[in-house]
Amino acid sequence: MKIPHFKLERYFAKYEFTAPYLLCCSDCESFSVRELLEMESGAADEFNDLWLGYTESLGSPDLRKEIASLYNGIEPDHVMVHSGAEEAIFIFMNVVLEKGDHVIVHWPCYQSLAEIAKSIGCEVTQWKTHEADRWAMDTDFLKENLRENTKAVVINCPHNPTGYILPEEKCSEISDLSEKHGFTIFSDEVYKFLEYDEKDRMPSFCDLNDKAVSLGVMSKSFGLAGLRIGWIATKNKAVYDKMAAFKDYTTICSSAPGEFLATLGLRHKDQLIRRNKKIISDNLNVLDRFFERHQSVFNWHKPKAGPIAFPSLADNGDAEAFCDRLVKGSGVLLMPGAMYDSSYQKNFRIGFGRKNLPEVVDRLVLFLKKEM
Template sequence: MTAAALPPFRLEHHFGKWEFRARYNVAASDAQTMTVAQLLELADDADRKAWDELALGYTQMEGDPELRARIAATYRGLDADDVVCFAGAEEGLWCALQATLGSGEHALVTTPNYQSMEAVVLSLGTATALPLRSERDWTLDLDAVRAAMRPQTRLIAVNFPNNPTGAVASHETFRALIDLAAERDAWFFSDEVYRGLERDPATRLPQAAELYERGISLGVMSKAYGLAGLRVGWIACRDRALLAKLMALKQYLSICNSGPAEILSRIALKAREHILSRVNGLIDANVRLLDAFFARHRDRFEWNAPPAACIAFPRYLGREGADAYCERLVEGHGILLVPSSIFASELATIPTDRFRIGFGRANLAEALDVWERTFS
C-alpha cells in the first residue's frame, strides 16, 4: 500500500495547527465562503424542493446525475458520463494519479506545487520537475520541458492557475504541453481548481479534458466558488476506462458524496456567473489593497500581483528570513501566512525567502491594518 511512502503533508499540517487559531487567515487559497441560507436564496424552485425533500441515504457512487450534468456543462463537448465526483479535489487528485502512473513509471510535475501532486507521484514512480521560476515570472521553459521527457514518461501533471504563485501558462504553452503528452500517448493531468479566478478572462485556459482524450481535468467547489466545506470535487475525462478505474478506487475511499453537499453544489453551479462575479469583484478590490500595502512597504517585501487565483508568493526581504517572520507574525499578532519552506520540493529548489499570501477573503482590509501596526 503506497500510503506508507507518503511524507507528512506540510501545508495541511500548517493549517491543521493554525487555521482555526489564528485571528486573520491571510494564507487561505479559497475565496470568501457563504452560509447555507445565502446559497439557498440562489436556488430555483426545483432545487429548493429537492433540498427540502432530500433523504439522507447513500448517494450514487459516481455523483448525483444532475450534479454531474451541471459540471459537464462547464466543459465544451463533455457530458455527465465524462464526470466522476469525489470528496474534494484531494480525493480526485489521489485517485487520478494512482490510476495513471504505474510502478516505476516517470512523470513530469510542475513546481512549486500543492504537495500531494508531487508526493503521490513520487510514492508511485519517478518524476522530474517542470519548474516555474521566479526570474521567468513563474513561466515554463518549453525547451526544458522537452528535454525532461523520457521514453518511460507516462504522465505530465500541471497546475494552472498555480498554487502558490497564481501563475497561469500561456495558451500556447498549455497546448504545447498537451501536444507533448499526445506524442507519447501519455496522460495529461491538469489541476484546474483555481480556474475562473483569472484577472483577465482572456488568459483563462481551456480545460484539458476538452482538448485531449487522455486529458484529465481536476475541478472543485472549494476555491473559486468558496464552498470548500461541501467537499465536492470532480474529475472530467473522456476516457471512460480511466473513469471506471477511478470509481474502483473511490469505492475504497469515500464511496459516494454527501447528498446535502451535492444539492448545494448544483445550486451553486446554476448560480455560477453570479458567484464568480462576486468573488472576482472581491479579489480585484483586495489586489488593490495589497498593491497599496506593499507599495508602502517596499523595504520589507517584493510584490507582483499574480495574473490569477487569490494566492501569491511575494518575497520577504527582512534578515530574519521568511520562516521566522511568518512564525513571529502568527504567534505574536494572529496573522497567518505560509512560509515558502512549506512548499519545499524533492524535485526542484524552491526559494526560501517567500511566503504564500491569500486574498480571497472579505476581512483582508482589517487584517492589513493589524499587520501594518506591527511595523511601528
C-alpha cells in the first residue's frame, strides 16, 4: 500500500516532544494510572493481578458493555474494540471500499478519513465547509453530489478542527438519504460528550440508522489517549463481520491493561467528562478575552463542542509562516490549517483541553507584542 504522508501527524512528529508549549493538541488533559485506579476501591489490586495473555479480539465483554451504554439502541454485540480510532478507520475503509467507488468526506478532515479511501483507489468528493458559514454542513451539497457509485459518506461531528455539530434534523435527513441511495454513513464521533450545551448533542448515527457505523475512542472526550482503545458501534452485521475478520491482520486484539483501564474509566465517565469540560470552559474564557483583545489580528468563532477550534489570520496572511515564526520564537506550537488542506492557509488549529493554557497564551501575547 502506497499512501502520502499524514501531514498533521508529521508536523506533530517534528514538534510535539520538542516544542515546550503545545497549543494545538486535539485531546484533553490526561490522567495518571494512579488517578484512574483511585476512582474505585479494589481497582489497584485487580490491576496488579491482571493476566497479560491475549485478549478477546472483539474486545472484553465488560468493556463492550460499558461502550454499548454510551448509545441508545446498541448492544455489546454491536461493539468492536480497536487499537485507537485510527485502526477502526483503516479497517472500515478497507472492508467497505473498493477501487472505483465514490466517497463523500466532510471537509476539512482528519486526514485518514479521506486518505485511506484515496489509497484504495476511490474517488473522494470533499464536502467542504467554510469559516464564513460558521463551518455549517449544507445537506443540499450532499444531495447534489451523490452518485450511483457513492459507497460511503464520512461525517465527523463534533468536528475536528472546527467544533461544528450537525443539528438533529440534518442528521435525520442524512440518514434518510442513506436509506434511499444505499450509501453507508461512517460517523466519527470521537468528540461526543464535549458539547458545551448538552441540548446541542446530536444522536449517534448508529442509533439512527441500521447500516451506519459510529466511531468512538478513549483519547479525546475522556482524555485517555495513551490507552489506545477505540471502537466502532453498528447494527450493520455484514460490515461488522468483515471488520472482525480484517482485524486478524492488524492488531488481532487490544492490550489487556488498556482494556482494563478503559473499562474502569468508562465506569467513571461522568467524572472524567466533568473534569475535561471544566478545563475547556475555563480555557475558553481565557481565549475569548485573548481574541477580543486581538481582533485586528485574528478571526475567532467560538466552537460548539470539543477542545479545538480553527481561527484564522484577519489579514488573510499565511498561517503556516506565522506558526513557524511562533514556534521558533517562543516555543508555542499551533497547527497550520495547511496541514489539513491548502485551501485553509489562513487558518490554524488551536487546542484548549490542557491545564497549562493560560500560561501558554501569556507566551503567545508576548510573542505578538514583539511581532507588532
